[in-house]
Amino acid sequence: MKTTATFRKMKQDGDPIAMLTAYDAPSARLAERAGVDLLLVGDSLGMVVLGYDSTIPVTVDDMMLHTKAVKRGARDTFVVTDLPFFSYHGDFSETTENVKRLIQEAGADAVKLEGGMEAVETVRRLVQADVPVMGHLGLTPQSVAVLGGYKVQGKASAEAETLINEAKALEKAGTFAIVLECVPKQLGALVAEQLNIPVIGIGGGADTDGQVLVYHDVIGYESDHVPKFVKQYANISSQIEDGLGNYVNDVKARSFPEAGNTFTMKDDQLEKLYD
Numbered sequence: 001m002k003t004t005a006t007f008r009k010m011k012q013d014g015d016p017i018a019m020l021t022a023y024d025a026p027s028a029r030l031a032e033r034a035g036v037d038l039l040l041v042g043d044s045l046g047m048v049v050l051g052y053d054s055t056i057p058v059t060v061d062d063m064m065l066h067t068k069a070v071k072r073g074a075r076d077t078f079v080v081t082d083l084p085f086f087s088y089h090g091d092f093s094e095t096t097e098n099v100k101r102l103i104q105e106a107g108a109d110a111v112k113l114e115g116g117m118e119a120v121e122t123v124r125r126l127v128q129a130d131v132p133v134m135g136h137l138g139l140t141p142q143s144v145a146v147l148g149g150y151k152v153q154g155k156a157s158a159e160a161e162t163l164i165n166e167a168k169a170l171e172k173a174g175t176f177a178i179v180l181e182c183v184p185k186q187l188g189a190l191v192a193e194q195l196n197i198p199v200i201g202i203g204g205g206a207d208t209d210g211q212v213l214v215y216h217d218v219i220g221y222e223s224d225h226v227p228k229f230v231k232q233y234a235n236i237s238s239q240i241e242d243g244l245g246n247y248v249n250d251v252k253a254r255s256f257p258e259a260g261n262t263f264t265m266k267d268d269q270l271e272k273l274y275d
């Protein structure tokens with residue numbers, strides 16, 4: 001299995017890191033087979049799987065359930081799990097309890113948390129306790145209410161400079177990699193260049209050390225609004241719709257099940273039944 005050391009080496013070698021989210025066993029298995037370098041059980045599951053409008057309602061229990069499923073599906077892949085909203089902001093003992101459950105019980109190989117300077121101390125203490133931590137800067141969906149919507153971050157030089165300093169502080173605190181979401185490509189390139197740890201972009205241009213996308217966005221599976229930074233590699237929704245529509249039509253037309261889908265009893269047994 002690839003580890004945090006592998007990812008650092010990949011950065012040094014200029015070998016791009018392909019990361020993808022996953023939420024259940026079959027999708028994780030397919031991602032592993034496709035050669036994805038690491039999987040993220042993102043709290044985006046709140047939107048793409050659980051039907052919420054944001055990541056805010058997602059709980060540690062939700063993350064537990066889905067992390068377990070992903071680990072069962074992709075046994076040989078490094079799995080990062082998101083710490084959901086307000087699960088790492090209170091008392092540090094609460095944070096450690098949540099992290100402990102996700103790693104020890106659910107089997108996550110690392111956790112990811114959002115935030116800049118305000119997250120540094122938490123990162124430092126978790127790393128000190130031997131927890132691999134991934135950072136997340138730029139557009140951080142858990143603080144979407146504070147950011148005022150899902151928009152590009154770090155367009156102005158002052159904001160960009162703050163972000164670069166935050167990335168450096170997270171690296172110093174011990175994060176093994178950072179997700180950088182929705183920033184101008186020049187800033188993506190700059191952050192990747194200034195850090196020794198991998199910077200994995202989502203909407204951060206082509207010059208970060210890797211890319212991450214949401215599973216449902218990549219395969220075109222009922223992801224409502226598809227952001228500009230997404231490239232859809234399949235349109236699985238239309239295939240599913242066709243398949244389900246054909247099933248319903250066949251049932252209504254009594255053309256399903258066919259002989260090959262049915263069980264029969266022997267004639268003598270049938271006769272006895274009528275006796």
Ligand code: KIV
Nearest residue numbers: 021042043044179212
């Ligand atoms: O929750 C998520 O899917 C994420 C990725 C978009 C990085 O945090």
Ligand code: NA
Nearest residue numbers: 042043044082
């Ligand atoms: Na997330």
